[in-house]
Amino acid sequence: MNLAVRDIRHNFGRFALTTVGIGLLLMIVMGMGGIYRGLIHEATLLVDQVGADLWVVQGSTRGPFAEVSRIPANLEDRVRAVPGVAAAWRFVSHTIQREHRGQPLRLVVQGLAWPEDRGEWVPLVAGRALRQAHYELIADRSLGLPLGERLTLGQNTYEVVGLTRGMVGSGGDGLAFFTVSDALAVQFDVPGEATRLERAARRARVENLDLGRVTPLLAERASGPGSELPALAPPQVSAVLVTLSAGADPTRVTATLANWPDVTVYSTQQQKDLLLSGMVDKAKRQLGLFRVLLILISTIIMALIIYTLTLDKLHDIALLKLIGARNRVIIGLILQQALLMGALGYGLAWWLGRYAFPRFPRLVVIEPPDLLLLAGIVLVISVLASLLGIGKAMRVEPNTVLAA
Amino acid sequence: MNPPPDSSHAIVTENLTKVYGHGNTEVVAMKDVSLRVGRGEVIALLGPSGAGKSTLLTAIGLINPPTSGRIYLGGELVMDAAKPKVDLRSFRRRHLGFVFQKANLIPFLSALENVQVALEINATPPAVARCRALELLAYLGVADRANNLPAALSGGQQQRVAVARALANEPGLILADEPTAALDSQRGRQVMELFRRVAHERGAAVLVVTHDHRSLDVFDRSYEMEDGRLLVEAKPLTPSF
Ligand SMILES: Nc1ncnc2c1ncn2[C@@H]1O[C@H](COP(=O)(O)OP(=O)(O)OP(=O)(O)O)[C@@H](O)[C@H]1O
Ligand SMILES: [Mg+2]
Numbered sequence: 001m002n003l004a005v006r007d008i009r010h011n012f013g014r015f016a017l018t019t020v021g022i023g024l025l026l027m028i029v030m031g032m033g034g035i036y037r038g039l040i041h042e043a044t045l046l047v048d049q050v051g052a053d054l055w056v057v058q059g060s061t062r063g064p065f066a067e068v069s070r071i072p073a074n075l076e077d078r079v080r081a082v083p084g085v086a087a088a089w090r091f092v093s094h095t096i097q098r099e100h101r102g103q104p105l106r107l108v109v110q111g112l113a114w115p116e117d118r119g120e121w122v123p124l125v126a127g128r129a130l131r132q133a134h135y136e137l138i139a140d141r142s143l144g145l146p147l148g149e150r151l152t153l154g155q156n157t158y159e160v161v162g163l164t165r166g167m168v169g170s171g172g173d174g175l176a177f178f179t180v181s182d183a184l185a186v187q188f189d190v191p192g193e194a195t196r197l198e199r200a201a202r203r204a205r206v207e208n209l210d211l212g213r214v215t216p217l218l219a220e221r222a223s224g225p226g227s228e229l230p231a232l233a234p235p236q237v238s239a240v241l242v243t244l245s246a247g248a249d250p251t252r253v254t255a256t257l258a259n260w261p262d263v264t265v266y267s268t269q270q271q272k273d274l275l276l277s278g279m280v281d282k283a284k285r286q287l288g289l290f291r292v293l294l295i296l297i298s299t300i301i302m303a304l305i306i307y308t309l310t311l312d313k314l315h316d317i318a319l320l321k322l323i324g325a326r327n328r329v330i331i332g333l334i335l336q337q338a339l340l341m342g343a344l345g346y347g348l349a350w351w352l353g354r355y356a357f358p359r360f361p362r363l364v365v366i367e368p369p370d371l372l373l374l375a376g377i378v379l380v381i382s383v384l385a386s387l388l389g390i391g392k393a394m395r396v397e398p399n400t401v402l403a404a
Numbered sequence: 405m406n407p408p409p410d411s412s413h414a415i416v417t418e419n420l421t422k423v424y425g426h427g428n429t430e431v432v433a434m435k436d437v438s439l440r441v442g443r444g445e446v447i448a449l450l451g452p453s454g455a456g457k458s459t460l461l462t463a464i465g466l467i468n469p470p471t472s473g474r475i476y477l478g479g480e481l482v483m484d485a486a487k488p489k490v491d492l493r494s495f496r497r498r499h500l501g502f503v504f505q506k507a508n509l510i511p512f513l514s515a516l517e518n519v520q521v522a523l524e525i526n527a528t529p530p531a532v533a534r535c536r537a538l539e540l541l542a543y544l545g546v547a548d549r550a551n552n553l554p555a556a557l558s559g560g561q562q563q564r565v566a567v568a569r570a571l572a573n574e575p576g577l578i579l580a581d582e583p584t585a586a587l588d589s590q591r592g593r594q595v596m597e598l599f600r601r602v603a604h605e606r607g608a609a610v611l612v613v614t615h616d617h618r619s620l621d622v623f624d625r626s627y628e629m630e631d632g633r634l635l636v637e638a639k640p641l642t643p644s645f
Contacts, residue, residue, distance in 0.1 A: 001513075006513055011512070319508050
């Protein structure tokens with residue numbers, strides 16, 4: 001006969017309510033672990049998906065994710081000339097927040113190096129890759145833009161032609177893939193008036209230069225679009241990505257590029273480490289702290305409720321001692337209740353989590369090792385929680401049955 | 405001088421004294437109590453309130469160690485002053501049965517389970533314990549309420565379940581402290597007669613603290629206590645049946 005279960009049946013309401021409470025707390029503990037895993041996953045997702053071997057960024061910066069990096073787009077031609085480089089392409093990534101249909105829309109503008117890169121590598125769940133050099137985009141589902149939706153950014157309107165799932169930036173905002181030139185247009189979209197003023201200023205600068213005076217053609221070009229002035233144009237892209245040819249020695253290529261004074265080179269792993277150490281690390285510590293606190297709170301709540309359940313049974317425990325029950329029976333009664341509460345709470349947390357976590361605004365990744373670890377923790381806190389009650393039960397004298 | 409205790413004695417106490425508290429609050433609840441109860445005897449313990457009856461009963465029941473004196477149960481020395489000579493809990497489990505004024509049933513167990521638990525803590529397999537508990541409830545006339553929780557039983561029914569629990573492990577000694585105080589006189593008498601039946605059918609000694617003078621004829625002998633002392637055996641009881 002199991003005394004623990006029979007007592008619980010008798011005190012079902014209180015036990016069930018506490019178990020639900022513990023379950024919800026454990027669900028949050030579980031969720032926080034999952035959010036942390038999700039952060040790591042999201043932070044490194046793009047770096048993994050892009051599949052570059054090396055990242056060339058602005059000199060002495062830790063860009064393009066951890067901080068802003070600006071390098072001239074034509075750097076990719078210089079990189080291509082380095083022995084061992086199979087391909088190099090420009091990388092543009094920046095986050096914008098605009099209005100769409102009256103709602104704020106935050107998205108990571110991601111440039112694809114058209115025409116070599118049309119986004120065929122992007123895992124699509126609907127639609128297609130880019131087919132033209134302008135006015136198309138592939139959007140992540142989390143942005144809530146359906147296929148065929150028209151999105152106005154600056155002076156241009158772009159059409160959603162493909163949808164992805166789970167493609168988000170390190171901040172959790174959905175990615176939108178444009179061609180690089182569209183991505184830049186979105187970023188550097190300036191009103192006509194600003195362009196006219198800039199051209200006038202440029203013209204004035206050229207006219208004041210010797211070079212401008214001896215080559216009137218230059219002055220003429222200075223009043224044209226900035227993109228036709230390679231030497232004068234501002235730095236444009238975030239990074240240049242490199243894939244190495246088969247058999248090339250990455251350290252040698254890295255060493256060559258690292259000698260250039262205007263850039264810094266990172267391997268993909270270094271790029272990931274930058275992301276994790278900088279942006280994710282604080283979040284990790286914060287979440288970790290919360291988890292410890294919640295586990296502590298769960299333990300205290302469990303201990304208190306097991307203790308009060310034990311206090312309610314103190315007379316019965318004294319009676320059991322009186323009729324000669326071994327301590328094992330009494331400890332078993334209390335410990336089993338604590339373990340049952342922990343196990344049911346854990347089960348509830350897991351079950352609720354399966355429904356709740358996918359609805360969280362950011363990715364929650366629940367992994368079996370984390371689940372196992374939490375199960376171990378729950379086991380430990382259940383045992384700890386029962387100690388208070390067990391201590392009380394051990395001290396009660398059998399003759400207290402006769403009192404009152 | 406009395407012969408040394410042997411196994412024909414259910415209870416032998418030698419000069420039991422119990423002092424509660426110390427200094428100003430000192431109470432001598434029991435003083436030099438020596439008594440002998442044979443196997444199969446049914447003994448009443450009488451006396452005014454505060455005389456020390458419960459103190460003596462709980463001392464013999466090994467839940468309230470005396471300050472000095474010795475207790476032999478079944479001829480075995482079990483308490484030497486406040487020092488246990490055996491594992492008290494295991495001794496209680498195997499040899500003693502308790503009934504109190506209140507039934508003290510475990511509220512979350514059914515009548516049947518309240519009896520069964522006493523058997524199971526004494527290493528009886530659950531299936532056997534269940535059968536035996538049902539038999540006992542039938543013996544006490546409460547088998548039809550076996551699956552009710554104590555709260556659903558009347559006082560008399562609860563007390564009979566408590567008696568069944570006390571009998572479960574076929575103890576050599578049953579100790580009862582005012583077992584019928586909460587019952588009407590008819591029910592009270594039934595419980596007393598039950599003790600007599602158990603003692604005589606099973607050879608168990610029964611020591612009952614009681615104020616109920618109407619059922620005294622049920623007992624083989626009676627002792628009376630006053631101010632912590634055991635008076636010489638009270639009036640010889642006339643057999644009633
Ligand atoms: N735990 C205790 N601490 C201090 N004094 C106690 C304690 N238990 C009993 N006493 C005292 O010991 C004396 C004997 O008490 P006991 O309970 O044995 O009396 P009793 O004969 O059973 O009385 P009643 O018929 O009222 O139950 C009383 O004076 C009582 O106040
Ligand atoms: Mg008393």
